[in-house]
Amino acid sequence: MRFDHRHLLGIEPLRPDEIVTLLDLSDQYVAFNRRRDKHAKALAGLTQINMFFENSTRTQASFELAGKRLGADVMNMSMQASSIKKGETLIDTAMTLNAMHPDLLVVRHPHSGAVDLLAQKVNCAVLNAGDGRHEHPTQALLDALTIRRAKGRLHRLTVAICGDIAHSRVARSNILLLHKMENRIRLVGPPTLMPAGIAGFGAEICDDMREGLRDADVVMMLRLQRERMDGGFIPSEREYYHRYGLDAEKLSYAREDAIVMHPGPMNRGVEIDGTLADDINRSVIQDQVEMGVAVRMAVMDVLARNLRARPAEVMA
Numbered sequence: 290m291r292f293d294h295r296h297l298l299g300i301e302p303l304r305p306d307e308i309v310t311l312l313d314l315s316d317q318y319v320a321f322n323r324r325r326d327k328h329a330k331a332l333a334g335l336t337q338i339n340m341f342f343e344n345s346t347r348t349q350a351s352f353e354l355a356g357k358r359l360g361a362d363v364m365n366m367s368m369q370a371s372s373i374k375k376g377e378t379l380i381d382t383a384m385t386l387n388a389m390h391p392d393l394l395v396v397r398h399p400h401s402g403a404v405d406l407l408a409q410k411v412n413c414a415v416l417n418a419g420d421g422r423h424e425h426p427t428q429a430l431l432d433a434l435t436i437r438r439a440k441g442r443l444h445r446l447t448v449a450i451c452g453d454i455a456h457s458r459v460a461r462s463n464i465l466l467l468h469k470m471e472n473r474i475r476l477v478g479p480p481t482l483m484p485a486g487i488a489g490f491g492a493e494i495c496d497d498m499r500e501g502l503r504d505a506d507v508v509m510m511l512r513l514q515r516e517r518m519d520g521g522f523i524p525s526e527r528e529y530y531h532r533y534g535l536d537a538e539k540l541s542y543a544r545e546d547a548i549v550m551h552p553g554p555m556n557r558g559v560e561i562d563g564t565l566a567d568d569i570n571r572s573v574i575q576d577q578v579e580m581g582v583a584v585r586m587a588v589m590d591v592l593a594r595n596l597r598a599r600p601a602e603v604m605a
């Protein structure tokens with residue numbers, strides 16, 4: 290198995306064969322997680338610290354469970370209550386934690402690039418759990434695993450990524466991954482929610498949902514990220530739902546066997562119809578959550594193997 294990276298900061302530096310390696314190992318962890326006894330030792334003796342500077346439900350919970358199932362000592366830093374509130378900088382906090390010799394640092398931060406910066410300052414493996422609008426690599430990997438399991442392949446599929454592309458690190462990491470694996474990508478949404486420089490993304494752009502969904506194998510919906518908007522990006526939520534919200538009628542333009550995805554948290558009745566989101570014949574949203582734990586186990590497992598392969602840092 291070859292995975293020559295010290296950190297997982299994004300999808301950008303990964304080769305297609307490395308993505309396949311991670312997904313193959315994730316498949317094994319999916320089976321493992323369905324067992325009653327879920328204790329493994331891949332991270333035994335290692336310390337994992339989760340630092341979330343932004344709210345999170347699924348990502349934080351799944352990183353915590355993944356670490357515990359692999360035998361790590363896991364600590365969740367409550368960033369709301371940390372010295373950041375007293376004016377300590379991100380780097381000072383990281384250096385303080387670094388002095389406690391963690392092996393894996395899982396970081397979510399509202400600023401794009403903050404996690405890369407931090408990785409340069411510490412001597413453990415750093416995992417990006419989402420930085421601003423930049424990347425969310427484990428989300429793209431869990432989405433890829435969900436797609437591969439549902440469709441039986443991860444290439445030559447038509448994937449429509451719909452909604453608030455501009456503010457979404459999930460979209461960015463997914464576009465990078467799906468492009469590397471040679472899929473056809475359509476970005477669907479209002480022009481105000483398309484990021485600058487979109488022409489270089491290697492995707493088709495569409496501002497009409499029905500047209501964008503036509504013959505799609507995968508329909509990936511995104512949350513309208515109100516907290517990252519500083520102006521009038523959309524007329525009203527009602528109008529948005531009317532034009533871009535996914536319901537059964539709009540979905541009928543996609544392939545008959547198309548799957549519906551959403552990274553969560555969902556705004557029911559804004560970007561997606563609640564009944565459709567719960568329809569287990571179309572929606573794989575709960576599968577995405579299940580895949581999330583397995584993918585995070587696989588990523589931490591390979592990074593830990595690389596850590597163990599390096600000579601231990603000599604202590605003074």
Ligand code: NCD
Binds near residue numbers: 347419428511514
């Ligand atoms: C996403 C995130 O935080 O980037 N959620 C997640 O990780 N499951 C998407 C979102 O917040 O809309």
